[in-house]
Amino acid sequence: METFLITVLMISIPIVVLIVRTTRRPMGKLPPGSLGIPLIGQSLELLRAMKANTADAWVQARVQKYGPVSKLSLFGNPTVLIHGPAANKFVFSGDSSTVANQQTKSVKMILGDRNLLELSGEDHKRVRNALVPFLKPESLKQYVEKMDWEVREHLKTHWIGKQKVQVLPLMKNLTFNIICTLLFGIERGIRRDDLIKCFQHMIRGMWSIPVKLPFTTFSRAIRARWKAEKILKEVIEEKRAEIGQNSNSNPRDLISSLLSSGSREDEAITEEEILHNSMLVMVAGHDTSSVLITFIVRLLANEPAVYSAVLQEQEEIAKSKAPGEVLTWEDLTTMKYTWRVALETMRVFPPLFGGFRTAVRDIEYDGYLIPKGWQIFWVSSMTHMDESIFPEPSKFNPDRYENQLSVPPYCFVGFGGGPRICPGNEFARIETLVTIHYLVTRFSWKMCSDNSFSRNPMPSPSQGLEVQITQNKTIVTA
Structure with missing residues (x-):
């Protein structure tokens, strides 16, 4: 009897498996491409291309070889590269039950898992x-004067009286000081100086292979993260004490x-979320705005x-102001052409090369399977430099944005798009316009270094964009 049952099972099990396989709904096939060497995959290829400023060509070569959807491995995770307006819409407006707003392992470990880039x-x-x-225009209006003061103090200290300057390091210094003053109330001094050093290491490690060895970029970034976290915890405790003493004052x-x-309890955010999102805001505001302003100067x-x-x-605008009078919100609303120049700069030189999402479940996309847990990688330049969307894409033309409706949705993604649009975009606009106003009205400049730049991961001009500067005769130092 026992022998008979074993024989039946041996015959029936393969039949059942065959029936299940043939009746299960197919999810599609994996995209073409290779995952490469385990853990490393194509990470080193991409990082080398970014450093050589050939990352756009690297992505285009993959598209020509494999088509609009392909698989690869980046920063320790299997990944699917997608591009185009439909891909941008899929990434920025995807249902959180399908696509999670999760970054690479290196970003998650450096910024924490409760920041806005990770939550869904x-x-x-x-x-x-x-x-x-805090970041909406109604709130930011009251901070224009403080930002104006920060920019003028920066120029007085680092530009006036100089013959040459390196723009990128100075803009990093300026934007970080603005963030510390306006967003975090951290006074100038040792603590602020320590923070900027920490965040410089953190930013370098965000697009790196997550290997914890003493000499790696990632390991240095993790050490810097712990130091930055300790400083920010102290700041949070100080702010909590201030609120306790002045509970009726506005933040x-x-x-x-x-x-x-x-x-309500379901609206409050935890201390961990405050900490992680503070680090996110510092990284995002420090690097992206400084790169944008630097490339406007270059342009x-x-x-x-x-x-x-x-x-x-x-x-x-300057002629309408009395000596020493600060810019106002109303002044910024008249800087329409200058902001169009900023938008076009972001199109041609996007501070963020691309970004990542994670498939929460198996997804069928454009006829291919994106398995649960895989990364989804999108690249800004794939629509920014598409001639069917932006005619003569290599030509710098601010008039593209004279009529905002002329730019199709999910094609220009300098600030993201849809429900995932950057909440700090208005802060970045104010910061950029105030800085450019004082730069162009007080200085003229010409390039000392060449036009080359690399990405690490943000675009970084050769020699920090060294320029020879001349002060305008009408300069006001107050």
Whole structure:
């Protein structure tokens, strides 16, 4: 009897397996491409291409070889590369039950797993709702004067009286000081100096292979993260004590605003979320804005017609001001051409080369399977430099944005798109416009270094974009 049962099982099990395999709904096949060497995959290839400023060509070569959807391995995870307006919409407006807003392992370990880039669904909505009130235009209007003061103090210290400057390091210094003053209320001094060093190491490690060896970029970034976290914990405790002593006062900085957010328990955010999102805001605001302003300076040195138009717009505003009078919100609303120049700069030289999402479940996309847990990689330049979307894409043309409706949705993704649009975009706009106003009205410049740049992971001009500067005769030092 026992022999008979074993025989039946041996015959029936393969039949059952065959029936299941043939009746199960197929999810599609994996995209073409190779995952490469375990852990490393194509990470070193991409990083080398970014450093050599050939990353766009590297991606284009993959598209020509494999098509619009392909698989590879980046930073320790199997990945699917997708591109185009439909891909951007899929990434930025995807259902959180399908696509999670999760970054690479290196980004997650450096910034923490409770920052806005990692959260999805109700958690993402809750934390975003806590951040947005402080970063919306109505709130930022009152900080234009402080930002104006920071920019003028920076120029007085680092530009006036100099013959040559390196723009990128100075813009990193400026944007970090603005963030510390306006968003975190951290005074100038040793603590602020230590923080900027920490965040420079953290940024370098965000696009790196997550190997914890003493000599690796990633390991240095992790050590810097722990030091930055310790400093920010001290700041959070100080802000909490201030709120306890002055419970009726309005929050004067982002951390105070986050500590005071949420009248209901389900609206409040945790200290861990405050900490992780503070680090995210510092990294995002410090690097992306400094790169944008640097490349505008680079662009104005190379495009005399654009420079003249920006100068004319800004001089008209300067002439309307009394000596020493600060810029106002109303002044910024008239800088329409200057902001179009900034948008076009972001199109041609996007601070973020691309980004990642994670498949929460098996996804069928464009006829291919994106397995659960795989990364989804999108690249900004794939639509920014598409001639079917932006005619003559290599030509710098700020007039593309004269009518915002002329740019199709999910094609220009300088600030992301849809529900995932950057909550700090208005802060970046104010910061950029105030800085450019004082640069063009007080200085003229010409390039000392060449036009080359690399990505690490943000675009970084050769020699930090060294320029020879001349102070305008009408300069006001107050």
